[in-house]
Amino acid sequence: MKILLADDDPFIHHIVTLWLNRNGHEVSNVHNGLEALAKLKEGGFDGLITDVNMPLMKGIDLVKEVLQLPQRPDLIVVLTSRCDTGQLKKELNNSQVHLFNKPFSPAALTELIERLHKENQHPHEHEQRKTVADAT
């Protein structure tokens, strides 16, 4: 996957990029919401991972804009260190946007990406596999 990572904290960039690279994904880094939106408009990205508190354009606003784009990415993840995730979920109000707390769970992120990948490739097959797993 080609993923755009938006966060004003260089540390987050380093660690998330490292993890995603290890799992075979390509990562581009931007440091605010405006930059992110511009890059996404250019197209070519399968996924967006964004922080909430960023200069110039906050993560929530970014996501709202992104959801309107025709070329919007399949994977949209919001990373937040805020504890009021319920409130955030309400604001976002979209089941396709996934919310992760910081410190994020590397395993959960990988699992999410893999699950979306499978769903996109073989939607029907994915459902079948689900029931087999349930049966065992």
Added chain:
Amino acid sequence: MNTSKEKLLRMLLDPARSGEPLSSKLTTAIEDESVAVTSQEPFSYGLDHPDQADIYTLPDGISKKLDEIVNVFKNIGSEKEELAGELLSSYNHLNTAFDATVAVAGNKNIQQAIQTLIDEISRAVDSNYCYYFGALAEKFPQSPDENIEPGMVIAGTRTPKEREKAHKFYRKYKTDLAEMSTVENELKVRMIDYHGEPDPDHEGRGNVLAIPLNSIDSEPVRRQSQALSQPWQLAKLGTLIFVRNSGKEPFQAVEMNLANMLARMGSAVLGNIIYADKIQQLYLETITSLVRAMEAKDEYTSGHSTRVADMACALARYINLDETEVKQLEWAGQLHDIGKIGIRDDVLCKTGKLTEEEFAHIKTHSVLSYKVLEPLEGLQGILAAVRHHHEHYDGEGYPDSLAGETIPLHARILQIADVWDALTSTRSYRGAMSPKEAKEIMHAEAGTTMDPKLVADFLEMLDKQGAG
């Protein structure tokens, strides 16, 4: 001759790059693969006329310093990677701890709690299979072939193939595993080897982690419980043994700690569920004991209580009370005459008419029943019904002369059932009445002794059920 060090120094001294920080110049230099620095290379530098380079030799000391700087930079890069890797690993462990704790603590019944606990620890330590040893083995939802021994269960496998392997491993290393299952308070880790024999499955070597599941384990509690004969184990809920097969690394300390944390938390959850069940059971046993005490006193009273309980429940359901209230009425019915234990035999079993004094004495049984049951916290809900089941709708009843709707509903219901049974069964002072006669008397007494609306419902119910 452009050597690598030349390139580096060229970059360092390039006026066009003078605004750039040293770190960025060095980074660019490192990224340029041709810059491999050794201290022996002759060095040449040319600025304005690159094709007419003047050759200078850089003093050895400075050359060495340059080497160090470049290497430090390379190392910082890889150190950063390693640190990030460690941090990612810790993030994973932390999130496992968070999620697993929530998953295990959220269970309300034993089977789910144990299964979730095993699943979460299996995931946290990345095990292939898990064995449970202990008294809760029967609680596992298993097919007969999985429960290959009493008190032992194979769990934590995801496919039939894994289950098969788990069987094999168990059969092979039964003694070792049994020995590990005796672990009391601490975790135990071992590498089980195939005892020097060639193992065609290559499954012989297993990293094995044994975790005891203990709930309450304090001395005072154990001493106290030993005075009574306890049908359940207070301390040890069993042992979980996780196996990670050959080819994988041994269990790490952080995995053990995660497993330990989850197991101790899971044991507390399991303990809570078990004790909640046991408290329920204890109540039922206590009440059964009380009812038997009553039976011992007077044979008539015991059968009567059960019939009253049944009738009261039937009426309660008929008027659409919810099941909790029906259950309460059942207990109220069974226990409403428990106070008769305190009534003198000569009065209780008298065949003739009672004197005023004797009647006053017998009337005390309502309050006596109330007093007997009052200490039981779990029975607070039925005390009102028991105390007031002899109040009269017109206020002429006992013990408190309540009237009409101030008499608690359950008491009014209980009373109707009580009266019905008294009329339709043989007493020490008269024979049983026919249902028809009893119905007439009930009808006549509606409004005086009994709640008229409830009596109407009751008689209607009897007609519908064709009972009498």
